[in-house]
Amino acid sequence: MKLLRHGAAGAEKPGLLHSDGTIRDLSGQVGDLSGATLDPAELTRLAALDADSLPVVEGDPRLGPPIAGTGKFICIGLNYADHAAESGMDVPSEPVIFMKATSAICGPNDPILIPRGSTKTDWEVELAVVIGKRAKYVSEADAMGHVAGFTVANDVSERSFQAERAGQWTKGKSCDNFGQIGPWLVTPDEIADQQDLRMWLTVNGKTMQDGSTRTMVYQVPFLIHYLSQFMTLHPGDVISTGTPPGVGLGMKPPQYLKPGDVVELGIYGLGQQRQEVVADA
Ligand code: ZN
Numbered sequence: 001m002k003l004l005r006h007g008a009a010g011a012e013k014p015g016l017l018h019s020d021g022t023i024r025d026l027s028g029q030v031g032d033l034s035g036a037t038l039d040p041a042e043l044t045r046l047a048a049l050d051a052d053s054l055p056v057v058e059g060d061p062r063l064g065p066p067i068a069g070t071g072k073f074i075c076i077g078l079n080y081a082d083h084a085a086e087s088g089m090d091v092p093s094e095p096v097i098f099m100k101a102t103s104a105i106c107g108p109n110d111p112i113l114i115p116r117g118s119t120k121t122d123w124e125v126e127l128a129v130v131i132g133k134r135a136k137y138v139s140e141a142d143a144m145g146h147v148a149g150f151t152v153a154n155d156v157s158e159r160s161f162q163a164e165r166a167g168q169w170t171k172g173k174s175c176d177n178f179g180q181i182g183p184w185l186v187t188p189d190e191i192a193d194q195q196d197l198r199m200w201l202t203v204n205g206k207t208m209q210d211g212s213t214r215t216m217v218y219q220v221p222f223l224i225h226y227l228s229q230f231m232t233l234h235p236g237d238v239i240s241t242g243t244p245p246g247v248g249l250g251m252k253p254p255q256y257l258k259p260g261d262v263v264e265l266g267i268y269g270l271g272q273q274r275q276e277v278v279a280d281a
Pocket of ligand 1 (some may be wrong): 076077123126155242243
């Protein structure tokens with residue numbers, strides 16, 4: 001099942017992508033797609049609906065993030081060995097965790113806003129995991145039972161704010177529209193192996209990132225287990241699992257985004273995103 005939210009920002013309605021390619025509205029079935037409606041029983045109920053009988057959403061609506069009300073947006077840093085190398089960092093001996101402000105979350109095709117004072121706005125295609133069932137002290141073996149689904153995230157990053165100013169990474173990761181999520185929340189039954197997904201990103205049509213979740217250092221079950229030792233994961237929480245090589249910081253010389261650029265990214269089986277780059281007002 002490919003769940004989505006369609007409509008204007010802040011007024012999205014729940015829906016799904018039907019196998020015939022149409023968007024079908026779920027407003028009559030569920031209030032919204034959020035932590036409260038991602039539990040396994042509810043997802044089973046939605047999966048059992050006859051999609052042919054659901055109303056078609058006409059036109060080409062804006063998509064929002066596929067889940068509303070995310071409580072935590074947790075990111076894993078340096079989780080691909082070759083990306084750590086291009087960043088001039090060692091592979092960490094335990095996962096590097098940082099938080100992205102949830103106010104950065106936006107729809108998959110919403111613009112990337114270059115914040116005031118930025119000179120180093122960068123891209124990061126990532127596999128994002130959405131929690132569906134509360135997870136506290138879970139074992140690696142049980143971890144995947146807490147997952148509602150997978151989606152694509154762009155962990156947009158301002159490298160100067162992140163690393164050249166004092167303190168931690170959060171302020172280089174949390175600007176408005178620094179967290180495109182979507183297009184769909186894809187339930188685990190549609191993904192044969194989340195550790196074998198090809199992922200890519202282009203800037204103005206030129207391939208920058210072309211990797212696979214196969215080379216992730218700390219894989220998804222371990223990450224859920226690990227995070228749940230330090231904090232309770234709640235339904236609707238998003239874990240963005242790190243980026244493969246090919247970010248602007250790693251180019252020689254480094255290359256960063258400017259107004260007018262177009263970024264496209266995707267993960268096979270999870271859909272794709274397209275963002276225009278504009279200066280924030
Ligand atoms: Zn990242």
